[in-house]
Amino acid sequence: MNLLSRLLRALAPCLVLLTLAAAPRADTGETERAVFQRARAAQQRGDFAAARALAARIPDYALTPWLIHEDLVKRLPTLEDAEVSAFLETQADTWLGERLRRTWLRELARRERWQDFLRHYRAQDDITLQCQWLVARLRGPRDASLMDDIERLWQRDDDYVAACAPAFEQLYASGRLDDARLGTRVERAMEAGRGGAANDI
Numbered sequence: 001m002n003l004l005s006r007l008l009r010a011l012a013p014c015l016v017l018l019t020l021a022a023a024p025r026a027d028t029g030e031t032e033r034a035v036f037q038r039a040r041a042a043q044q045r046g047d048f049a050a051a052r053a054l055a056a057r058i059p060d061y062a063l064t065p066w067l068i069h070e071d072l073v074k075r076l077p078t079l080e081d082a083e084v085s086a087f088l089e090t091q092a093d094t095w096l097g098e099r100l101r102r103t104w105l106r107e108l109a110r111r112e113r114w115q116d117f118l119r120h121y122r123a124q125d126d127i128t129l130q131c132q133w134l135v136a137r138l139r140g141p142r143d144a145s146l147m148d149d150i151e152r153l154w155q156r157d158d159d160y161v162a163a164c165a166p167a168f169e170q171l172y173a174s175g176r177l178d179d180a181r182l183g184t185r186v187e188r189a190m191e192a193g194r195g196g197a198a199n200d201i
Contacts, residue, residue, distance in 0.1 A: 032061040039067050048074055069096055076107055081116055088120070098122075105129055109163075114139040127153075131164035138170060147174055157188055 039054035048071055055067040068087060084104045091097030108117040114136040121133050137146050150167045
């Protein structure tokens with residue numbers, strides 16, 4: 001018995017470690033949630049530096065990307081592309097990642113950083129972003145399908161969007177549109193009750 005007792009005492013630390021390793025980590029999850037809540041509270045009171053420090057403590061917590069997203073959006077006017085690229089890489093194909101992508105595309109268009117715009121662009125439903133994508137392509141080496149893409153957007157029955165003006169001006173100057181096609185487009189705009197759009201054609 002003495003030998004067995006000594007053996008159990010010697011193995012006790014190892015048994016404790018094995019038990020801890022196998023145990024559910026609910027306490028860690030609670031701690032991460034508490035840190036998240038403190039970080040969110042810091043953001044709400046405008047202390048984004050404190051929020052960033054807290055977020056760095058919970059990199060694997062499910063809601064940490066939301067903290068990072070809010071931080072990036074808050075710093076949008078002075079944000080560097082590398083930070084956005086890093087977020088989009090980790091959040092590729094997620095709702096949150098695509099939300100930041102759209103926000104960043106609008107900011108890049110505002111800054112007229114067209115090469116970065118093209119690098120980040122993915123197909124969008126937003127008509128303004130589609131027009132800005134065409135403008136970005138106009139500002140660089142023009143690919144063979146550019147004018148076809150501009151004309152395809154011009155043919156749509158959407159309301160006039162100011163962001164489309166540079167692309168549509170190129171289309172009008174190209175001579176691709178004859179009077180019949182222009183007339184048809186005006187008629188469609190009028191029938192849809194968009195007289196203003198018809199005037200811009």
